[in-house]
Amino acid sequence: MNAPLADLRVIAVEQYGAGPFSTMQLADLGAEVIKIENPREGGDVGRSIPPYASERDSLFFQSLNRNKRSVVLDIAAPAGRSAFESLVREADAVFYNLRGDAAAKLGLRYEDLREVNPKIVCCSLSGFGLTGPRAAQPGYDYLIQGLAGWMSMTGEPDAPPAKSGLSLVDISTGYVAALALVAAVWRARRDGAGCDCDISLLETAIAELTYIGTWVATADYVPARHSHSAHPSIVPFQLFATADGHVVVACAKEKFYARLCEALGTPELASEERFATMAARERNREELVARLAELFAAASTAEWVERLTAAGVPNGPVNDVAAALADPQVIARGGVVELPDETWGTVRHVATPLRVGEEPAPLRRAPAYGEDTEQVLGELAGLDSEALAALRAEGLIEGDASPAGSGR
Numbered sequence: 360m361n362a363p364l365a366d367l368r369v370i371a372v373e374q375y376g377a378g379p380f381s382t383m384q385l386a387d388l389g390a391e392v393i394k395i396e397n398p399r400e401g402g403d404v405g406r407s408i409p410p411y412a413s414e415r416d417s418l419f420f421q422s423l424n425r426n427k428r429s430v431v432l433d434i435a436a437p438a439g440r441s442a443f444e445s446l447v448r449e450a451d452a453v454f455y456n457l458r459g460d461a462a463a464k465l466g467l468r469y470e471d472l473r474e475v476n477p478k479i480v481c482c483s484l485s486g487f488g489l490t491g492p493r494a495a496q497p498g499y500d501y502l503i504q505g506l507a508g509w510m511s512m513t514g515e516p517d518a519p520p521a522k523s524g525l526s527l528v529d530i531s532t533g534y535v536a537a538l539a540l541v542a543a544v545w546r547a548r549r550d551g552a553g554c555d556c557d558i559s560l561l562e563t564a565i566a567e568l569t570y571i572g573t574w575v576a577t578a579d580y581v582p583a584r585h586s587h588s589a590h591p592s593i594v595p596f597q598l599f600a601t602a603d604g605h606v607v608v609a610c611a612k613e614k615f616y617a618r619l620c621e622a623l624g625t626p627e628l629a630s631e632e633r634f635a636t637m638a639a640r641e642r643n644r645e646e647l648v649a650r651l652a653e654l655f656a657a658a659s660t661a662e663w664v665e666r667l668t669a670a671g672v673p674n675g676p677v678n679d680v681a682a683a684l685a686d687p688q689v690i691a692r693g694g695v696v697e698l699p700d701e702t703w704g705t706v707r708h709v710a711t712p713l714r715v716g717e718e719p720a721p722l723r724r725a726p727a728y729g730e731d732t733e734q735v736l737g738e739l740a741g742l743d744s745e746a747l748a749a750l751r752a753e754g755l756i757e758g759d760a761s762p763a764g765s766g767r
Contacts, residue, residue, distance in 0.1 A: 729758020
């Protein structure tokens with residue numbers, strides 16, 4: 360019970376990426392997350408995502424579902440719905456990542472469940488929200504990066520718009536939904552009444568426009584793509600090609616630019632009127648960057664990292680993912696953790712960045728398909744062996760009758 364969220368129970372009707380990522384943040388902080396998987400669809404589609412997939416399991420699924428319990432239950436059928444509502448009575452929140460119009464159809468909103476549990480928090484994560492002209496449309500990270508203007512600002516100036524290499528909208532929205540759920544549960548415990556949380560990929564992506572959005576909305580600013588992934592207004596704040604790779608330099612303060620010039624052996628560039636201030640460097644970006652590019656091309660990435668670090672200039676190499684995971688800082692902070700698994704032997708996970716208190720919550724592998732079905736429905740929903748057998752006979756539940764390895 361030392362884990363921050365050890366007294367939180369969440370029923371998660373979720374699949375694929377953003378939703379499971381969101382509830383995994385809660386589970387990593389100690390919450391009991393009971394994952395409801397649909398037997399008519401073979402469970403979470405994430406279980407079959409290639410390239411590393413086996414029967415009803417994949418490394419994709421493992422990466423987003425550790426510390427959870429799996430209950431395979433058809434909540435659309437009357438008997439399955441009854442069992443589901445029994446779980447809701449014992450829960451703090453119902454979380455779901457479904458298309459905006461699906462919540463009403465499945466009866467997952469607060470107005471649908473308040474009679475079952477007046478304190479229940481119903482948290483929706485969808486592409487476009489529960490209302491509005493796009494509510495019934497499916498939404499995916501890639502689509503949202505285009506709609507929200509992200510892709511128009513990403514990539515080289517003379518290349519097509521580009522998406523991020525990661526599903527950053529999914530991940531960001533997962534964090535937003537987790538925060539909203541915890542805040543709503545806090546209020547429900549204080550005030551005695553639950554509510555709906557309506558979180559969308561699009562609104563999260565729009566919110567993350569931050570200062571760019573303010574500039575555009577207030578001053579009709581027109582964002583432009585700059586070569587070498589450069590910052591829109593701070594120069595130099597970008598990557599430079601070295602003799603054998605690339606290095607990122609971030610001169611976000613005047614003192615860093617002065618230090619950079621010393622490290623490059625060109626102190627005169629710091630005092631020259633054309634480059635002496637942030638505003639001047641922004642006006643004369645092309646000329647300055649061309650000069651800096653020549654200098655950086657003369658030595659290796661490792662040499663520049665050593666020199667710039669010694670000079671106190673924010674910098675770093677452009678790593679591939681393997682090098683990033685092997686970075687001494689990542690290793691020192693336990694950024695990769697190992698969990699034993701019956702299918703994969705050992706799964707090396709990226710660790711949670713949520714560090715609360717001195718002792719992290721214990722980690723468990725992602726659950727096997729339906730491994731907790733009968734245990735959870737028996738303990739929390741109060742179903743006896745006869746009732747469970749009837750549900751199984753109708754195909755409304757699946758999973759091992761004697762779950763093993765759940766860690767509960």
